[in-house]
Amino acid sequence: MHKHILFYLIVFFISTQSLKAQEKDQYVILISLDGYRWDYTEKFRPENISKFVAEGSSAQSMKPSFPSKTFPNHYTIATGMKPENHGLVNNSFYEPEKDQTYVINDRSLVEDGYWYGGTPLWVLAEQNGLIAASYFFVGTEAPVQGIHPSYYYNYDGGVSNLTRISKVFEWLELPEDERPRLITLYFSDMDDVGHGFGPNNETELKKKITKLDRELGALFEGIKSFEIDINIFIVSDHGMTDVPKENLLNLDQITENINARVVSNGAQAHLYLDNPLELEEIYLHLNTIDGPFKVSKIQDKEYYKNIDRHRNRLGDILILPDLGFYLADAQGMVKYQNRSALFKTNVFGEHGFSPEYKDMHGIFYANGPRIKKNELIPTFQNFHVYPLICNILGLPIPDDIDGDINVLEKILKNEQP
Numbered sequence: 234m235h236k237h238i239l240f241y242l243i244v245f246f247i248s249t250q251s252l253k254a255q256e257k258d259q260y261v262i263l264i265s266l267d268g269y270r271w272d273y274t275e276k277f278r279p280e281n282i283s284k285f286v287a288e289g290s291s292a293q294s295m296k297p298s299f300p301s302k303t304f305p306n307h308y309t310i311a312t313g314m315k316p317e318n319h320g321l322v323n324n325s326f327y328e329p330e331k332d333q334t335y336v337i338n339d340r341s342l343v344e345d346g347y348w349y350g351g352t353p354l355w356v357l358a359e360q361n362g363l364i365a366a367s368y369f370f371v372g373t374e375a376p377v378q379g380i381h382p383s384y385y386y387n388y389d390g391g392v393s394n395l396t397r398i399s400k401v402f403e404w405l406e407l408p409e410d411e412r413p414r415l416i417t418l419y420f421s422d423m424d425d426v427g428h429g430f431g432p433n434n435e436t437e438l439k440k441k442i443t444k445l446d447r448e449l450g451a452l453f454e455g456i457k458s459f460e461i462d463i464n465i466f467i468v469s470d471h472g473m474t475d476v477p478k479e480n481l482l483n484l485d486q487i488t489e490n491i492n493a494r495v496v497s498n499g500a501q502a503h504l505y506l507d508n509p510l511e512l513e514e515i516y517l518h519l520n521t522i523d524g525p526f527k528v529s530k531i532q533d534k535e536y537y538k539n540i541d542r543h544r545n546r547l548g549d550i551l552i553l554p555d556l557g558f559y560l561a562d563a564q565g566m567v568k569y570q571n572r573s574a575l576f577k578t579n580v581f582g583e584h585g586f587s588p589e590y591k592d593m594h595g596i597f598y599a600n601g602p603r604i605k606k607n608e609l610i611p612t613f614q615n616f617h618v619y620p621l622i623c624n625i626l627g628l629p630i631p632d633d634i635d636g637d638i639n640v641l642e643k644i645l646k647n648e649q650p
Contacts, residue, residue, distance in 0.1 A: 265307060267421045268427045268473055277435075285600050295612070298615060307372070314636075326547070340387075364383045367382045475557060485563055506548075519550070619636045
């Protein structure tokens with residue numbers, strides 16, 4: 234009898250220890266390469282990124298949310314919610330309730346938690362007892378739900394990539410009770426060069442991607458020295474398309490004599506009408522203007538599908554140029570003239586257009602102990618990244634997100650390492 238009890242105790246102990254081994258803490262590093270178009274890796278063959286892709290899982294492309302702008306899509310990746318649901322509906326937009334226009338270069342607004350809805354990954358982590366860290370990621374500078382990552386920095390584009398990477402190593406060397414389980418990183422290199430020269434200037438893009446690849450190679454190599462399970466995700470917020478200088482559309486002329494606040498430009502302009510009763514009249518008027526652009530009523534839900542949560546931020550009418558054309562007000566026209574002189578080119582790179590255009594698509598690469606090797610998946614929408622990272626970190630997935638764990642769960646190994 235005693236022998237049987239001893240046998241079962243031994244089996245129970247072994248099973249418990251095996252289960253504990255399987256439940257080894259997982260770490261996640263989420264890296265954003267701003268403006269890294271879906272086809273850059275295949276086109277330029279950067280050594281370290283290519284190896285990272287070959288040894289892990291990747292998607293044919295990652296489809297951004299509308300509009301394919303930097304702030305809305307970074308925050309979509311961070312929250313698992315479409316822009317019309319999390320509140321950052323564009324890089325700039327008007328908020329009637331505060332009588333303020335959110336713009337991404339106004340530090341007081343960027344650092345104000347009022348503008349940010351949803352539950353970003355770092356907030357969810359901190360709420361559930363995990364430490365989070367960020368070296369630049371949209372939303373981390375604001376106290377969303379009153380919470381910052383335990384470690385974070387206000388954005389400064391002058392900080393080198395290697396400085397950011399070395400800080401990751403410092404964080405991972407911390408004692409376990411101080412060490413972040415979630416780290417977010419941001420690099421702007423490909424967006425910068427893409428805007429300056431367009432996505433088809435192979436000389437300039439290859440130069441920039443080669444440097445970025447060396448820096449990421451240093452990160453990948455350094456990660457190997459840590460005896461912890463680190464899963465790395467590399468994503469981008471959007472792609473890029475060529476806009477010839479002669480394809481600039483004069484937004485001031487298009488909206489002349491219209492009684493409305495016009496906010497944003499580029500791939501879309503939001504019109505907030507002084508008198509909403511004039512909606513049909515103004516819509517019909519804009520449609521009489523001949524040009525390579527489309528006019529859409531917000532209420533038709535053609536681009537923003539859910540207009541209930543942040544209806545006031547969306548305005549009444551959208552003006553959307555065709556791919557390869559770009560709206561510019563008087564200030565924008567001067568900006569492009571200066572850019573043309575600075576980069577000595579008459580072709581620029583831009584984004585913000587409908588995600589249905591493949592040029593707007595970004596990347597999704599994953600590698601780590603929980604990730605399958607040599608797994609290629611079809612194009613998917615970027616809000617599905619959020620529940621995947623929640624799954625790996627053991628975090629509860631909020632009910633109100635747009636992301637679905639079933640979309641990316643296929644790249645996970647069936648058993649814990």
